[in-house]
Amino acid sequence: MFGFFKKQRRARLRARSASNEWHEILRRNLPLFSRLPPKDQQELLGHVQVFLAEKNFEGCGGLRLTEEIKVTIAAQACVLLLHRETDYYPQLVSILVYPSGYIAPRQHAVSEHVWEEGDDSLLGHTQQRLDTVVLAWDAAKHGAAHPADGQNLVLHEFAHQLDFEDSRTDGAPLLGTGAEYRAWARIMSREFAQLRAAEESGAPSVFDTYGASNPAEFFAVVTEAFFEKPHAVRAKHPQLYAVLAKFFQQDPVRYSAEADAD
Numbered sequence: 001m002f003g004f005f006k007k008q009r010r011a012r013l014r015a016r017s018a019s020n021e022w023h024e025i026l027r028r029n030l031p032l033f034s035r036l037p038p039k040d041q042q043e044l045l046g047h048v049q050v051f052l053a054e055k056n057f058e059g060c061g062g063l064r065l066t067e068e069i070k071v072t073i074a075a076q077a078c079v080l081l082l083h084r085e086t087d088y089y090p091q092l093v094s095i096l097v098y099p100s101g102y103i104a105p106r107q108h109a110v111s112e113h114v115w116e117e118g119d120d121s122l123l124g125h126t127q128q129r130l131d132t133v134v135l136a137w138d139a140a141k142h143g144a145a146h147p148a149d150g151q152n153l154v155l156h157e158f159a160h161q162l163d164f165e166d167s168r169t170d171g172a173p174l175l176g177t178g179a180e181y182r183a184w185a186r187i188m189s190r191e192f193a194q195l196r197a198a199e200e201s202g203a204p205s206v207f208d209t210y211g212a213s214n215p216a217e218f219f220a221v222v223t224e225a226f227f228e229k230p231h232a233v234r235a236k237h238p239q240l241y242a243v244l245a246k247f248f249q250q251d252p253v254r255y256s257a258e259a260d261a262d
C-alpha cells in the first residue's frame, strides 16, 4: 500500500505546473532544456517537482540556497530519469551544496567509501552509502551552461547514484534482464580496457581518462559524454552508444548542442 500512496503522491506532484521563475531559470542556466522536445520538457519539469519535494538541499560553506540553485541542480539530475521507470534515486536523502570547489571535511574519511571528483579542489562526491551527494555550485552551474564540452558534474554524480541502485558500485546500473547485464558487461569491459590503453599511450579519446580509474568512474564519465558529445560517442563507440541509449531510453544526438559547438 505504501508503494501505491507514493505513486499517487508523485503523480500529483508531477501534475503541478512549473512557475515562470522555473522556466526563466532553466532558459538561462540549462541550454539543454530548451533543446528538448516539449513533451520531454514537461516530463522533466514533473520529475523536478518530485525531486525537490523529496530531497533535502543544504547550503554549506556559507552558501545561501536559492530556487535557482535547487532547480538548476535538480533539472540536470532528472535528465537521467527521463523515459524510464524511476524511483527517484531512492537512497539519496540530501544534496549538500558548497559555493565552489570545497575542501573535504575529513581527508582520512575519503577512502574506498567515497569517490572524490577533481584534482586539487574537490568538485563533488558521492558516498557509497548513497544518502548524500556533495556538489560545488560553481561547477554545477558551469556544467549546465556548457552542454557540449563533455563534462558535467551533476550528470557524473547522479550516474554514480544510478550505478548504486543495485547496491553495487561496479559501473552497472539496474538492468532489466540477464541478457542485458551480459551485453553491458561485454561492451563496457572492452571499452574500459580501451580507455585504459588510451590513457597509457596518450592516444586521444572522446572520454575523459578519469574514467580509466575504475568501472564506476567509467560509467559516470561515459554518461557525461553520452549526453554532451553524443555524435562523437556514436561515431567512435557505436556499441557503447547503443547500450547507453537503451538504458537511458534517450537518443541525445537528436537534441544535443554538440553539432552547434563544432
Ligand SMILES: [Zn+2]
Pocket (backbone or CB within 6 Å): 115, 116, 117, 156, 160, 216, 217, 220
Ligand atoms: Zn566519479
